[in-house]
Amino acid sequence: MPSTVIISQPQPMTEAQNTQHWTSGICDCWDDVPECCFAFWCCPCFACKTSKKYGEHLCLPLLYLFGVCVPAITMSMRVSMRQRYGIRGSMCNDCVCSTFCTGCVWCQMSREIRRRSVPIVLISANRT
Template structure:
């Protein structure tokens, strides 16, 4: 059934591969069937975590927009909706996220249970320092400051929070298209009369 082992090559008790239609190859380190060397490369090391661009209580600083802090304090659903739309990359709208935030606030009175997940998602996307436990504690203890910090972080990363995800994408693609069209077209040298 199996060919006899060759002299000098180790034998391994491996069962035959199931007939799946997918070719199977064995590396030289695990089997005598392949003479090729292993092309395994270890994964790259993880990027180091970075600090938030602003502090948690920087909503009262001179460089901060006092209007955004006021809006967040009196109506956090607006700020949360804007942040959630950018973090979700436009898959949920600002209005839908803000409405869900308000509904959770009206039903259970604790929207921080919902918003802390977005802080965790944002940390993972941008490699920010922190952990899930501190995300929850920050949102439970000071929801308005947490939302303002997330809003400022996204602004500092180049997002225009007023126009939302799709507006930012359109603005960036329009900027790329304008940059490519402002250069003069190349003139080819070649045939002449």
């Protein structure tokens, strides 16, 4: 008598991906303390890591070191992220946050990338 094997995998639980708001606030550093500590102690390195995770050039944030206006790069990444994920906001708010809370903005963007990207896992089951 042939036997039938049924394999049922639990589906990953994810947050709503189509929200029109940031999934975390600008000062929600308690959501990921190690990451925020990294951003506090070495913001240029953290910004490079976040930029690469987002799909931009790794060295984009290093333009800070060559005298380019600091908030401009942070602001452009924040605006790009808002457009990609459909997050409501204004350029004025992006400018203020990027100017006065640069490290917090990079932390918020890193959390957003992590929460909005859902890994795809393929599992193969073979009979033995």
